[in-house]
Amino acid sequence: MANQITIEQALELVEFEHGLAGWQIKTVYDDVHGDVHGDVKGQVWGTIGGRQWQFVDTLKEELKHLIKQGAGKDELLAALDQLEDSKD
Secondary structure, three states: OOOOOOHHHHHHHEEEEEEOOEEEEEEEOOOOOOOOOOOOOOOOOOEEOOEEOOOOOOHHHHHHHHHHOOOOHHHHHHHHHHHHHOOO
8 A cells, every 4th residue: 555645745736627528637747657538728838859739620620710710712622631531
């Protein structure tokens, strides 16, 4: 049992929240070593393999943004063409 983390130690590293999927990590207060699985939402600082984090919209997300922003017909058709040509 000596190798197990206490709840107090865990709360110094992460903040938890309860959502629709149950308990999940909300905030990480320290460096992350190893893999991160699932969604990354909010703000992320630091690097991965020496490169800065960057959020990139999928083609579906980009199309949704264009629709919400009231993009013109040509811009929407171009985005639809890209989406059809991809496996996204």
